[in-house]
Amino acid sequence: xxxxxxxxxxxxxxxxxxxxxxxxxxxxxxxxxxxxxxxxxxxxxxxxxxxxxxxxxxxxxxxxxxxxxxxxxxxxxxxxxxxxxxxxxxxxxxxxxxxxxxxxxxxxxxxxxxxxxxxxxxxxxxxxxxxxxxxxxxxxxxxxxxxxxxxxxxxxxxxxxxxxxxxxxxxxxxxxxxxxxxxxxxxxxxxxxxxxxxxxxxxxxxxxxxxxxxxxxxxxxxxxxxxxxxxxxxxxxxxxxxxxxxxxxxxxxxxxxxxxxxxxxxxxxxxxxxxxxxxx
Amino acid sequence: xxxxxxxxxxxxxxxxxxxxxxxxxxxxxxxxxxxxxxxxxxxxxxxxxxxxxxxxxxxxxxxxxxxxxxxxxxxxxxxxxxxxxxxxxxxxxxxxxxxxxxxxxxxxxxxxxxxxxxxxxxxxxxxxxxxxxxxxxxxxxxxxxxxxxxxxxxxxxxxxxxxxxxxxxxxxxxxxxxxxxxxxxxxxxxxxxxxxxxxxxxxxxxxxxxxxxxxxxxxxxxxxxxxxxxxxxxxxxxxxxxxxxxxxxxxxxxxxxxxxxxxxxxxxxxxxxxxxxxxxxxxxxxxxxxxxxxxxxxxxxxxxxxxxxxxxxxxxxxxxxxxxxxxxxxxxxxxxxxxx
Numbered sequence: 020x021x022x023x024x025x026x027x028x029x030x031x032x033x034x035x036x037x038x039x040x041x042x043x044x045x046x047x048x049x050x051x052x053x054x055x056x057x058x059x060x061x062x063x064x065x066x067x068x069x070x071x072x073x074x075x076x077x078x079x080x081x082x083x084x085x086x087x088x089x090x091x092x093x094x095x096x097x098x099x100x101x102x103x104x105x106x107x108x109x110x111x112x113x114x115x116x117x118x119x120x121x122x123x124x125x126x127x128x129x130x131x132x133x134x135x136x137x138x139x140x141x142x143x144x145x146x147x148x149x150x151x152x153x154x155x156x157x158x159x160x161x162x163x164x165x166x167x168x169x170x171x172x173x174x175x176x177x178x179x180x181x182x183x184x185x186x187x188x189x190x191x192x193x194x195x196x197x198x199x200x201x202x203x204x205x206x207x208x209x210x211x212x213x214x215x216x217x218x219x220x221x222x223x224x225x226x227x228x229x230x231x232x233x234x235x236x237x238x239x240x241x242x243x244x245x246x247x248x249x250x251x252x253x254x255x256x257x258x259x260x261x262x263x264x265x266x267x268x269x270x271x272x273x274x275x276x277x278x279x280x281x282x283x284x285x286x287x288x289x290x291x292x293x294x295x296x297x298x299x
Numbered sequence: 300x301x302x303x304x305x306x307x308x309x310x311x312x313x314x315x316x317x318x319x320x321x322x323x324x325x326x327x328x329x330x331x332x333x334x335x336x337x338x339x340x341x342x343x344x345x346x347x348x349x350x351x352x353x354x355x356x357x358x359x360x361x362x363x364x365x366x367x368x369x370x371x372x373x374x375x376x377x378x379x380x381x382x383x384x385x386x387x388x389x390x391x392x393x394x395x396x397x398x399x400x401x402x403x404x405x406x407x408x409x410x411x412x413x414x415x416x417x418x419x420x421x422x423x424x425x426x427x428x429x430x431x432x433x434x435x436x437x438x439x440x441x442x443x444x445x446x447x448x449x450x451x452x453x454x455x456x457x458x459x460x461x462x463x464x465x466x467x468x469x470x471x472x473x474x475x476x477x478x479x480x481x482x483x484x485x486x487x488x489x490x491x492x493x494x495x496x497x498x499x500x501x502x503x504x505x506x507x508x509x510x511x512x513x514x515x516x517x518x519x520x521x522x523x524x525x526x527x528x529x530x531x532x533x534x535x536x537x538x539x540x541x542x543x544x545x546x547x548x549x550x551x552x553x554x555x556x557x558x559x560x561x562x563x564x565x566x567x568x569x570x571x572x573x574x575x576x577x578x579x580x581x582x583x584x585x586x587x588x589x590x591x592x593x594x595x596x597x598x599x600x601x602x603x604x605x606x607x608x609x610x611x612x613x614x615x616x617x618x619x620x621x622x623x624x625x626x627x628x629x630x631x632x633x634x635x636x637x638x639x
Contacts, residue, residue, distance in 0.1 A: 070340075071333075071340065072333035072336070073337060105333075107330065257597075261519055262520060264520075265516065265517040265518060267552075268553075269517050271542070271549060275340070275345070276340040278344075279339070279343050279344055280340055
């Protein structure tokens with residue numbers, strides 16, 4: 020394989036990393052849904068599969084559509100073909116994809132609308148899960164000196180990690196609900212956290228715009244874009260926890276079912292991608 | 300019968316079992332093949348490794364094997380066996396009431412046969428339901444709302460014809476409606492696992508009990524919300540319970556939510572046999588304790604009494620089972636068997 024082709028494959032893979040299963044909120048690449056990737060000049064052909072023959076058709080279509088969009092946005096890509104294998108609606112979906120049809124046009128009378136509402140529903144769920152993870156992390160994570168209990172402007176003091184923090188020296192108390200719900204977006208972004216926390220924060224910030232209005236000063240709002248009350252934070256987190264339970268149910272099952280269906284185990288890697296004949 | 304270490308007897312009613320036939324010669328098409336393959340996926344993913352069956356056994360285990368797995372090797376005192384037809388996928392049906400009658404014949408005092416109906420069968424189906432109710436003395440039915448039928452990919456409980464069937468069920472004394480939610484309800488642009496239709500029928504049919512299998516997962520939040528408002532909605536633990544083995548933290552989360560929202564009086568054990576066998580499920584459930592931090596955070600507990608209710612007392616209430624009388628019948632039946 021030439022350097023050029025290797026580079027292009029990596030680019031396609033990165034584009035696919037941005038496509039998530041709407042229900043599981045994880046990249047289709049990590050989930051091992053992609054089982055074939057071929058690149059021929061400016062043409063990209065992607066094959067994908069799902070954990071069962073019965074996986075919801077709407078989610079399958081959403082993912083295929085997102086793959087087509089993300090990969091098609093690469094400057095050198097002229098044509099993208101996405102094909103779903105071994106699925107109850109494979110023929111229909113593949114026909115729709117090949118002809119650039121919308122979901123509704125693909126399914127005719129079986130669909131009453133496009134998938135925008137469904138997509139939005141699951142983006143909100145993704146927002147909620149990611150927010151729950153971050154809130155729980157911050158509630159346990161010891162706040163650096165000067166953060167806890169102070170009003171939002173006090174945050175400016177800690178916009179840079181203090182030496183004590185970066186070196187892991189003993190911080191003070193954990194953050195309180197009052198501090199969390201009043202925290203501003205810049206303060207959240209500036210909060211010194213460890214690499215795990217940084218990852219959790221980044222995932223939340225990637226979805227924050229789903230529910231927070233543009234220019235919203237608070238770091239945390241609920242699904243309606245409203246501020247969260249400090250006294251109700253506990254109940255609010257419990258409610259978010261139920262959203263997570265659903266996603267985990269599918270997540271745990273889907274991974275196992277995919278492995279069982281295709282008789283696989285081990286971790287996915289680029290080796291999973293079939294290459295063009297003669298390029299491997 | 301399950302005996303605790305202190306010698307206490309716990310009466311087990313397995314609320315969700317099957318006696319299906321997915322042998323090669325009964326499979327009509329690719330859909331039928333994929334259906335049983337998917338079940339086998341569930342079986343092999345969540346069962347302990349040493350409990351995984353060969354695929355051939357899984358496809359068609361038969362009544363004798365079922366009897367052994369539930370009542371001889373397993374702890375079940377009684378089992379409710381559900382009917383699911385899938386006649387578009389299987390030549391003679393997947394899990395017909397006649398198949399279920401075979402296991403009933405082996406253990407008449409232990410087995411409760413549930414029927415099934417499908418509103419798409421129209422008026423003729425209403426007559427068939429009445430005949431089945433008379434023949435099998437039905438107290439319950441299983442509904443599979445995602446069953447394919449010709450061009451149809453399922454129905455909703457709120458469809459007008461479904462109401463006619465529910466009215467008929469009520470008249471016939473069929474008061475337990477087990478509902479399985481699958482992923483193919485039309486229109487396809489909506490959330491296919493939506494459980495909102497259960498809410499409507501539960502309000503409109505106060506004399507019926509609605510047992511939502513696998514607790515509405517993956518829509519546990521919606522299900523809990525409905526179940527809190529509707530006193531006649533119950534959660535079947537099939538599919539949720541097997542997580543106890545490989546994903547214990549996850550099971551802890553689910554059971555604590557269910558105890559918080561529904562409470563210990565509204566949950567029913569079900570092995571979903573032959574997807575899983577009851578022995579390991581009951582052993583692990585009996586050994587399971589909620590961690591203290593979960594008890595405190597959610598204000599719930601899974602006491603021995605709660606376990607007894609979930610494993611049998613709740614189902615006994617729904618199906619009018621007199622446990623003491625039943626124990627004697629079963630003991631008498633067992634003696635006959637030994638002396639036969």
